[in-house]
Amino acid sequence: MRIYADNAATTKMSRTAIEAMLPYLENVYGNPSSLHTVGQEAKEALEDARARVAALLGATPREIYFTSGGSEADNQAIRSAAILGKRKGRTHIISTAFEHHAVLHTLKKLEKEGFTVTYLDVHENGLVTPEQVAAAITPETCLVTIMYANNEIGTIQPIRAIGEVCRKAGVLFHTDAVQAVGHIPVNVVEDNIDMLSLSAHKFHGPKGVGLLYAKRGIILSSLIEGGAQERNKRAGTENIPAIMGMAAALEEAVRSLPETMPRVSALRDRLIAGLNEIPHGALNGDAKTRLPGNVNFCFEGIEGESLLLLLDDKGICASSGSACTSGSLDPSHVLLAIGRPHEVAHGSLRLTLDASTTEAEVDAIITAVRDVVQYLRNMSPVWRELMNGERKFVID
Amino acid sequence: MALYSEKVMDHFRNPRNVGVIENADGVGEVGNAKCGDIMKIYLKIDNDTISDVKFETFGCGSAIASSSMATELIKGKPVADALKLTNQAVTEALDGLPAHKLHCSVLAEEAIKAAMKDYYDRHGIAYDESLFPAEHDCESCEV
Ligand SMILES: Cc1ncc(COP(=O)(O)O)c(C=O)c1O
Numbered sequence: 001m002r003i004y005a006d007n008a009a010t011t012k013m014s015r016t017a018i019e020a021m022l023p024y025l026e027n028v029y030g031n032p033s034s035l036h037t038v039g040q041e042a043k044e045a046l047e048d049a050r051a052r053v054a055a056l057l058g059a060t061p062r063e064i065y066f067t068s069g070g071s072e073a074d075n076q077a078i079r080s081a082a083i084l085g086k087r088k089g090r091t092h093i094i095s096t097a098f099e100h101h102a103v104l105h106t107l108k109k110l111e112k113e114g115f116t117v118t119y120l121d122v123h124e125n126g127l128v129t130p131e132q133v134a135a136a137i138t139p140e141t142c143l144v145t146i147m148y149a150n151n152e153i154g155t156i157q158p159i160r161a162i163g164e165v166c167r168k169a170g171v172l173f174h175t176d177a178v179q180a181v182g183h184i185p186v187n188v189v190e191d192n193i194d195m196l197s198l199s200a201h202k203f204h205g206p207k208g209v210g211l212l213y214a215k216r217g218i219i220l221s222s223l224i225e226g227g228a229q230e231r232n233k234r235a236g237t238e239n240i241p242a243i244m245g246m247a248a249a250l251e252e253a254v255r256s257l258p259e260t261m262p263r264v265s266a267l268r269d270r271l272i273a274g275l276n277e278i279p280h281g282a283l284n285g286d287a288k289t290r291l292p293g294n295v296n297f298c299f300e301g302i303e304g305e306s307l308l309l310l311l312d313d314k315g316i317c318a319s320s321g322s323a324c325t326s327g328s329l330d331p332s333h334v335l336l337a338i339g340r341p342h343e344v345a346h347g348s349l350r351l352t353l354d355a356s357t358t359e360a361e362v363d364a365i366i367t368a369v370r371d372v373v374q375y376l377r378n379m380s381p382v383w384r385e386l387m388n389g390e391r392k393f394v395i396d
Numbered sequence: 397m398a399l400y401s402e403k404v405m406d407h408f409r410n411p412r413n414v415g416v417i418e419n420a421d422g423v424g425e426v427g428n429a430k431c432g433d434i435m436k437i438y439l440k441i442d443n444d445t446i447s448d449v450k451f452e453t454f455g456c457g458s459a460i461a462s463s464s465m466a467t468e469l470i471k472g473k474p475v476a477d478a479l480k481l482t483n484q485a486v487t488e489a490l491d492g493l494p495a496h497k498l499h500c501s502v503l504a505e506e507a508i509k510a511a512m513k514d515y516y517d518r519h520g521i522a523y524d525e526s527l528f529p530a531e532h533d534c535e536s537c538e539v
Contacts (some may be wrong), residue, residue: 005499069463132524305457309408322456324456324457342430343429379414379415379451380452381436381452382454
């Protein structure tokens with residue numbers, strides 16, 4: 001038995017996406033920049049994919065720039081906005097403390113280059129408010145970049161209202177929607193978004209492909225110099241098979257949302273209810289304003305890596321924000337940002353479901369997690385101290 | 397490639413000597429919850445021999461495996477041998493640890509030494525202070 005509950009890390013490619021790619025691996029192999037028939041066939045496919053993904057996001061084809069994935073799109077969006085801002089003497093950026101590292105590390109670099117960045121508090125529930133954004137905007141602000149949904153705790157930000165605040169203030173608004181697109185409805189026009197990043201492998205498409213949406217009028221700076229692909233903003237021969245796979249996966253994901261969202265949300269709530277039965281454990285992030293498939297818990301007295309390894313032995317694939325799994329000394333910056341102390345953040349578990357998850361699988365996960373947590377607590381000196389009253393519980 | 401050797405996984409999945417010794421002759425605890433690893437070692441000592449040893453560990457797979465292996469390496473041995481246990485010996489017995497996990501074997505060595513020191517202190521036995529260097533700080537976890 002294997003239960004894959006790590007869909008926020010990546011997803012299994014859908015049959016539809018694979019089949020959409022095959023002709024472009026086997027037959028339509030041309031370079032879209034070539035003038036001959038074989039090249040022009042590829043060019044047609046590329047532009048068809050662009051039009052389809054644009055329509056699914058509420059954008060126009062000219063506003064879509066294909067990239068190598070979410071990280072590249074985040075980098076390019078933020079760099080471009082910074083360059084535009086600097087030209088006008090505006091060097092202040094607003095973001096949150098729990099963005100993906102693709103955003104955070106880009107911002108850190110900009111800080112070294114003289115930009116100032118305000119990292120908004122995301123509170124215990126993992127949510128920022130439009131009022132916080134409004135209060136942080138100054139005449140120097142050139143960009144607000146706030147993720148649509150968090151990759152660890154799944155909380156969904158009030159993007160539309162934040163976008164409205166930015167629009168009114170005349171500040172560019174970028175959102176890393178890598179975890180949101182294909183999982184909840186996203187529309188760049190209705191949501192007041194100026195720039196948006198997405199990545200195909202998070203919605204059952206291929207890895208290594210994504211896109212940046214940039215509203216008409218926003219002049220992007222290229223990260224990669226070379227040919228004139230992507231309207232001069234992203235050099236390199238386009239990865240046509242991957243782009244075709246992404247378009248097909250996105251179509252399928254968006255089209256099935258009315259059916260999958262309520263079903264996956266119900267599975268999520270069943271899993272949360274089951275794990276809530278484990279004493280001294282707590283859900284991370286708001287219980288309702290979160291992605292349909294995201295469950296993230298902290299369990300006191302244990303460490304996340306050993307929890308993951310034992311779950312893997314039971315056939316369950318999950319992830320954790322413990323330092324041991326991140327390869328750094330500190331546990332997840334996301335869990336620290338919502339106020340979890342280090343010792344509790346080490347004992348975190350993220351389970352991310354998809355539309356193929358069944359109730360029986362959810363129940364098997366609940367049983368397995370309960371057993372493994374108990375087993376590890378039984379050999380934990382921290383747990384013994386907690387039980388003896390020599391150490392205070394953080395989670396009641 | 398798997399994250400850990402078969403030996404590490406064996407000691408992680410089937411840890412030897414887990415538990416507590418009531419009325420232990422020496423108890424040592426090292427690490428802290430903030431860093432994500434705590435090891436506690438309990439020793440029973442008879443006639444200068446480690447007659448029994450148990451451990452409790454809060455930590456990752458390699459922390460649990462290192463504790464388990466360290467207890468195996470000293471169980472039934474003269475205390476003089478236990479004092480000579482090194483983190484290299486623990487690592488080698490586990491067929492190696494990933495570089496960023498080597499601090500787990502250091503913790504295991506330190507936990508055993510801390511328990512030995514506690515034994516000497518409790519029983520008023522004189523010892524050479526240099527055998528028990530101060531516990532390393534969090535920064536040194538950064539291998
Ligand atoms: C929120 C978020 N942003 C960005 C990325 C990076 O995407 P990619 O792996 O396509 O570079 C990820 C996924 O790892 C993510 O979850």
